[in-house]
Amino acid sequence: MTNVTADMSNPPPTSALPAIASRGHGGPSTLQRLAQQPRVVIGGGIVLAILLVAIFAPWLAPHDPLGQDLLHMLAPPMWMEGGSADFPLGTDSLGRCVLSRVLFGARVALLVALCSALGAMIVGSTLAIVAGYFGGKIDRLICYIVDLWMSFPPVVLSLILLVGLGTGVDKVILAVVLVDWTRFCRVVRADVLVTRQRDYVNAARLMGFSHLRTMLREVLPAVLPLMITLFSIEMGVATIVEATLSFIGLSVPPEMTTWGQMLADGRGDIRTALWCMLVPVFAIILTVLGCNLLGDGLRVALDPRLRSRGE
Amino acid sequence: MFHVTCMIAVRRLLAAIPTLLLLALVVFVVLRLLPVDPLATMLPPSATAADAAAMRQQLGLDQPIPVQFLIWLRDAASGSLGTSINFRQPVTGLIVAALPATIELALLGLILALFISIPGGVLAYVLHVRKRETAADVGVTVLQSVPAFLWGLLLIIVFGVLWPVLPFSGRIADDITLPGLTGFALVDLLIKGRFDAWLSALSHLLLPALALALGFAPLVIRVLRSSLIDAAREPYVEVARLRGVPESRILWRHMLKNAALPTITMIGVQFGFLFGSALLVEMIFGFPGIGNLMVQAVKGNDMPLIQGIALLFCVLMLAINAIVDVLYVLMNPRLRVS
Amino acid sequence: MLSLINITLSTKAHGKPVELLRNVSFTLQRGQVLGLVGESGAGKSMIGKLISGIPPEGFEVSRGRILFDDLDLMALNREQWRSLLGRRIAYIPQEPLTALNPVMTIGQTFDEHLMLLGIPGQERAAMILKQLESVHLPNVKDMVQRYPHQLSGGQCQRVLIAMAYAANPSLIIADEPTTALDVVSQARVLSLLREQQRIHETAVILITHDLRLAAHVCDHIAVLYAGEQIEYGPAREVLRAPRHPYTKALHEATPDVQGPQRVLAQLKGQMPGVSLLASMTGCRFAPRCPGRNDACEHGQSELRETAAGHWVRCASACEIRPMPALQATAGESTALPWSAPGGQPEAAPIVELKNVMLRYTAKRGWFGRNKVENRAVDDFSLQIQPGEFVGIVGESGSGKSSVARLIVGTEQPSSGEVIINGIDRRQAGRDVMHLVREQVQMIFQDPHSALNPRRSVMQLLTQAYEIDHHGAGATLRPRQEQARLLLQDVGLPPDCLERFPTQLSGGQKQRVNIGRALCMMPRLLVADEIVSGLDVSVQAQILNLLLELNREHGIGLLLISHDLSVVRYLCSRVLVMQAGKVVEQGRTEDVFANPQHAYTRLLLEAVPPADASVQWPPVAAAA
Numbered sequence A: 001m002t003n004v005t006a007d008m009s010n011p012p013p014t015s016a017l018p019a020i021a022s023r024g025h026g027g028p029s030t031l032q033r034l035a036q037q038p039r040v041v042i043g044g045g046i047v048l049a050i051l052l053v054a055i056f057a058p059w060l061a062p063h064d065p066l067g068q069d070l071l072h073m074l075a076p077p078m079w080m081e082g083g084s085a086d087f088p089l090g091t092d093s094l095g096r097c098v099l100s101r102v103l104f105g106a107r108v109a110l111l112v113a114l115c116s117a118l119g120a121m122i123v124g125s126t127l128a129i130v131a132g133y134f135g136g137k138i139d140r141l142i143c144y145i146v147d148l149w150m151s152f153p154p155v156v157l158s159l160i161l162l163v164g165l166g167t168g169v170d171k172v173i174l175a176v177v178l179v180d181w182t183r184f185c186r187v188v189r190a191d192v193l194v195t196r197q198r199d200y201v202n203a204a205r206l207m208g209f210s211h212l213r214t215m216l217r218e219v220l221p222a223v224l225p226l227m228i229t230l231f232s233i234e235m236g237v238a239t240i241v242e243a244t245l246s247f248i249g250l251s252v253p254p255e256m257t258t259w260g261q262m263l264a265d266g267r268g269d270i271r272t273a274l275w276c277m278l279v280p281v282f283a284i285i286l287t288v289l290g291c292n293l294l295g296d297g298l299r300v301a302l303d304p305r306l307r308s309r310g311e
Numbered sequence B: 001m002f003h004v005t006c007m008i009a010v011r012r013l014l015a016a017i018p019t020l021l022l023l024a025l026v027v028f029v030v031l032r033l034l035p036v037d038p039l040a041t042m043l044p045p046s047a048t049a050a051d052a053a054a055m056r057q058q059l060g061l062d063q064p065i066p067v068q069f070l071i072w073l074r075d076a077a078s079g080s081l082g083t084s085i086n087f088r089q090p091v092t093g094l095i096v097a098a099l100p101a102t103i104e105l106a107l108l109g110l111i112l113a114l115f116i117s118i119p120g121g122v123l124a125y126v127l128h129v130r131k132r133e134t135a136a137d138v139g140v141t142v143l144q145s146v147p148a149f150l151w152g153l154l155l156i157i158v159f160g161v162l163w164p165v166l167p168f169s170g171r172i173a174d175d176i177t178l179p180g181l182t183g184f185a186l187v188d189l190l191i192k193g194r195f196d197a198w199l200s201a202l203s204h205l206l207l208p209a210l211a212l213a214l215g216f217a218p219l220v221i222r223v224l225r226s227s228l229i230d231a232a233r234e235p236y237v238e239v240a241r242l243r244g245v246p247e248s249r250i251l252w253r254h255m256l257k258n259a260a261l262p263t264i265t266m267i268g269v270q271f272g273f274l275f276g277s278a279l280l281v282e283m284i285f286g287f288p289g290i291g292n293l294m295v296q297a298v299k300g301n302d303m304p305l306i307q308g309i310a311l312l313f314c315v316l317m318l319a320i321n322a323i324v325d326v327l328y329v330l331m332n333p334r335l336r337v338s
Numbered sequence C: 001m002l003s004l005i006n007i008t009l010s011t012k013a014h015g016k017p018v019e020l021l022r023n024v025s026f027t028l029q030r031g032q033v034l035g036l037v038g039e040s041g042a043g044k045s046m047i048g049k050l051i052s053g054i055p056p057e058g059f060e061v062s063r064g065r066i067l068f069d070d071l072d073l074m075a076l077n078r079e080q081w082r083s084l085l086g087r088r089i090a091y092i093p094q095e096p097l098t099a100l101n102p103v104m105t106i107g108q109t110f111d112e113h114l115m116l117l118g119i120p121g122q123e124r125a126a127m128i129l130k131q132l133e134s135v136h137l138p139n140v141k142d143m144v145q146r147y148p149h150q151l152s153g154g155q156c157q158r159v160l161i162a163m164a165y166a167a168n169p170s171l172i173i174a175d176e177p178t179t180a181l182d183v184v185s186q187a188r189v190l191s192l193l194r195e196q197q198r199i200h201e202t203a204v205i206l207i208t209h210d211l212r213l214a215a216h217v218c219d220h221i222a223v224l225y226a227g228e229q230i231e232y233g234p235a236r237e238v239l240r241a242p243r244h245p246y247t248k249a250l251h252e253a254t255p256d257v258q259g260p261q262r263v264l265a266q267l268k269g270q271m272p273g274v275s276l277l278a279s280m281t282g283c284r285f286a287p288r289c290p291g292r293n294d295a296c297e298h299g300q301s302e303l304r305e306t307a308a309g310h311w312v313r314c315a316s317a318c319e320i321r322p323m324p325a326l327q328a329t330a331g332e333s334t335a336l337p338w339s340a341p342g343g344q345p346e347a348a349p350i351v352e353l354k355n356v357m358l359r360y361t362a363k364r365g366w367f368g369r370n371k372v373e374n375r376a377v378d379d380f381s382l383q384i385q386p387g388e389f390v391g392i393v394g395e396s397g398s399g400k401s402s403v404a405r406l407i408v409g410t411e412q413p414s415s416g417e418v419i420i421n422g423i424d425r426r427q428a429g430r431d432v433m434h435l436v437r438e439q440v441q442m443i444f445q446d447p448h449s450a451l452n453p454r455r456s457v458m459q460l461l462t463q464a465y466e467i468d469h470h471g472a473g474a475t476l477r478p479r480q481e482q483a484r485l486l487l488q489d490v491g492l493p494p495d496c497l498e499r500f501p502t503q504l505s506g507g508q509k510q511r512v513n514i515g516r517a518l519c520m521m522p523r524l525l526v527a528d529e530i531v532s533g534l535d536v537s538v539q540a541q542i543l544n545l546l547l548e549l550n551r552e553h554g555i556g557l558l559l560i561s562h563d564l565s566v567v568r569y570l571c572s573r574v575l576v577m578q579a580g581k582v583v584e585q586g587r588t589e590d591v592f593a594n595p596q597h598a599y600t601r602l603l604l605e606a607v608p609p610a611d612a613s614v615q616w617p618p619v620a621a622a623a
Helices: A030-036 A038-055 A098-134 A136-150 A154-165 A169-197 A199-206 A211-248 A259-267 A275-302 A304-310 B002-031 B049-059 B065-077 B091-129 B134-144 B148-162 B185-192 B195-233 B235-242 B247-269 B271-285 B290-299 B303-331 C044-051 C078-084 C106-117 C121-134 C153-165 C183-200 C211-217 C235-240 C245-253 C400-408 C430-439 C457-461 C479-489 C494-498 C506-518 C536-553 C564-570 C588-593 C598-605
Strands: C002-013 C016-028 C033-037 C060-068 C089-092 C171-175 C203-208 C220-225 C228-234 C304-307 C310-312 C351-364 C370-384 C389-393 C415-420 C440-443 C524-528 C556-561 C573-578 C581-587
Touching: A030 A038, A030 A275, A038 A098, A038 A211, A038 A275, A098 A136, A098 A169, A098 A211, A098 A259, A098 A275, A136 A169, A136 B002, A154 A169, A154 A211, A154 B002, A154 B271, A154 B290, A154 B303, A169 A199, A169 A211, A199 A211, A199 C440, A211 A259, A211 A275, A211 B271, A211 B290, A259 A275, A275 B134, A275 B148, B002 B065, B002 B303, B091 B134, B091 B185, B091 B195, B091 B247, B091 B271, B091 B290, B091 B303, B134 B195, B148 B195, B148 B271, B185 B195, B195 B235, B195 B247, B195 B271, B235 B247, B247 B271, B247 B303, B271 B290, B271 B303, B290 B303, C002 C044, C016 C044, C016 C060, C016 C220, C033 C044, C033 C211, C044 C060, C044 C171, C044 C203, C089 C153, C106 C121, C106 C153, C121 C153, C153 C183, C183 C203, C183 C211, C183 C598, C203 C211, C211 C220, C211 C235, C211 C245, C220 C235, C220 C245, C228 C235, C228 C245, C245 C536, C351 C400, C370 C400, C370 C581, C389 C400, C389 C564, C400 C415, C400 C440, C400 C524, C400 C556, C430 C440, C440 C506, C457 C479, C457 C494, C457 C506, C479 C494, C479 C506, C506 C524, C506 C536, C536 C556, C536 C564, C556 C564, C564 C588, C573 C588, C573 C598, C581 C588, C581 C598
Parallel strands: C016 C228, C033 C203, C033 C220, C089 C171, C171 C203, C389 C556, C389 C573, C440 C524, C524 C556
Antiparallel strands: C002 C016, C002 C060, C220 C228, C228 C310, C304 C310, C351 C370, C351 C415, C573 C581
16 A cells, blocks of 8 residues: 555544553553442442451351340340440340341341342343344343333232242242343343444444354443443342341241341330341441442443543 | 323223233232142141042132133132132222222322422432532432331331331321221311321321332432433533523423433333332331231232232232323323324 | 634643633624634634633633623623623524424424513514514424424524524524535525525624535635634635645545546644644644644744735745645646546446335334335345446435445345345355355444444454354465554554554544455445545545555445535446435436436535635525
């Protein structure tokens, strides 16, 4: 190509960082950007802390969560009058240590949160990508199923499912996945539709890429940030659902400790022993807050629209 | 415009019928997955196998499942949803008695939510524009992390125990009976002119409705804020500014009208959420509505009652979706006049 | 009555102060039209917003004054300035369809505008009707009830013009008012603008990227480059005898619809962006200027008057001596050394369409009883020989993009045949599909959405490598090498290989687009409006690149465009489409010199001519 004057390109207007440092967009790498977002750091920190608590509960808890000490029923937390360092957060009406129970409750909460969020993400996103990518009849069918499914209030549906499935952690996870995949599907599908319009997807097809390849290599990476954000928020939702179900008494057998159970137990003593209820309330709010902050921060860090405005 | 509304309503209704049937089927099948014998609670311990078989035949439980479903459908179409096992009363009657309470609660909850979230959303947007929004944003996230039933518990603690100004149990003071005209306490008592009773009813509604509202409002604030941000980016906003339209007018008259559309859609989508919260909130406050009934039914494995209420929820959701659709079309000129 | 004196607009980029606009000065008298001409990023829209008192966020006027009638605008506070808007200073925006609130009717929007102007309630309705009639809108009573989405772009723009003139302002700022409209509407709206301006004797600032358009419609022109005003003079003069090298280049980079053919002049590179301006000393055009010398790099020059009323800002005083000719090839004259690619007439056609029809049905009414049929393409036939450049022109909705999609295979025809290389597309089995595919490749219109932002340029250019090639893999070059060759082919420097699309400019992205399409050596490229989003100087680069590719590799091209001059430059044959049908076709020179069909004539008349003395828009267009 001798005759055409080569384009002596100017350095690009946006970032001056060399391409080596980038993870794919020519700017600061994704991890760097994530670390700069305070919400990600704080939310992620909270979730991580609760995860560690859940894993190490047997070593952290001072007592057996099911152990009843009938001599010390409704003992107040240690900073109040009548409390002792033996039971740092007091005891409930059966003499069980509140701190130990709340630590062990984290196990069920996080197990349900992680597994059901993962399941809902996989099921919902797969259907969303298929629906948005192919469009037409497939899209209409999947949308109809989603609309159908969403015609049930989520809590009602999970109640009914549990009546049908019985109690147990795995059944709770299954119930949450069956209820919440629709939310993933709806939101991710909207993003898939936008990506589908992009010419680079058409270009890939015109070059002869198979449908599967195009979906995996062109569409999926574009919607992955949204999926991760939703995953984080879904963990919070799953925690709430699990607490709701165990509050009613439907989720796990009584040998397992959950925050919802603690709420139900503490309700009866609301006038005399507030801490029995406040501790699990606080635990639930903290967990959900961590998940929401993380999801929020991820959304801001990974959304190219919000990002480019700052540059 | 009327023509369009009719068309949409009819189309929705026709689409709703197969949906309803499908949902009813799903509920029916799911409930029968569990090998819990509904008879176990109904028979005395001394019953023999023959007694059990007789009862089974009487209740129609010996038929195959598809037949049971069709029988149930036939009865439902004529208004009978079976008899509650635990209450030993017709399901329809129980539902009709409890439904108005829940509707009243949900409506009041929605109104309170709008009262909180419309100014809240606008405020969040204004803070975003002035770049002072981080604290408010985190605040909304914190609020969003508290589900309605936890709000209920917290409200009980604050306003019922620590500072007892409001009642937190039941629908009305024990010594007052409701007139039972429409079933809506506030309406009936107003008609009858019994203002002290009306105040009692209102005060009983306040805490649970507030719990629902607080659970719902952060979501609406979020959607309204981002809809306003999107609307602000639209060219017509800048052009209006260049025409000399004052900022406040742009916000309230121009942007809000446009931002209302996606907000209403979101409210419609999340309405199921509101119903689900109502379940637990009613339970916590001992409010005699559908939610409370459902919880009792589920705890007692009361199949007919569960089915009946589930069917009711389906009908309610489909109705609300239809209303939201119609509302959206009426408000969006692009759909209204094409 | 409007004077800008040494206006400088500054902002901070990466902590350093940058002067986005520098020393812009001009004066506008009542009843005169000033054209602000420049490519995108030159700062012309900024000036418009500045005068309106709403500079974009983060920018402020660091120097200079704006005098409007008797007011010093910089001394006013926001409230006072805002009170001028709509009354004495009116604004006509670029995209008319989105410039009106979609949930309010035209009548409601207009009513609000009049209310804010202080016109009492009873008079408003009558005034709205009168204003709308004055802009030649039909059925005004009906129009008042309509919503913006029910109007066409041209109609919306008329409404906006009516609203702008409602208060009889002294100044109107029209920011690219016709860019978003198609060519026929463009001519009509400009006539309307001129007519209204003469009646009311308003001063108008017309912001546009099209030098020729400005020359015909405006009294004076100020040319902007990278925020600097580099030339100012009477409109016809600036077009006929441009003094500044940039203006010359702009003029010579725009293809002509009529008159002798010539090589398009290319400028290398592109206009510097904000972050670069901070580090530039001296003349901002210097890096691209073919006639630059040392004096240009240091020190800023002043605007100097060279002829009566004609001012130029150039350090090396190039306007005094003759400019070295801007050439794309090594030839001496600027006359076109080659003819537009005509292909090999004897060879078998690469692409053949026979009586193709594409039909969409929309359902209306209750339960979709009434079916409305829309024929996007009707009875279309075409043959393209190898190495031939064919153009399809028409306005939006004419069906030309549908034809492109039919050829490439994104859409299937409702009837008729699409034959690629002898194989009917519909009957091609999976095994021969790749043969069909490799013959014809598409270059997409929007370079920003056509490249996956997560892939490097190397991966994008050779994306075709990721598919199994049925045993042809043995004959392919290694991927890296192929990428490097393609990069050279499209004229990009080797360090681009590792870059990502977000680091490239629009022109560079389009080159990568073309390179990607070339990877498998197709015999035909289908290009749908590939240069419409690019600046004129960058456009010329891409057009010359396509001609170069034809000379080196013998590739054919099907060019879809609404821009007749581009088609004339590239294509030997042209088809004119209207509402799905071909209304005229033939050799480009013949069709454009002697249009037979009324529609073709309409399209040709709507293009601003290069000859400054011709009257444009034609008087008939005002109707």
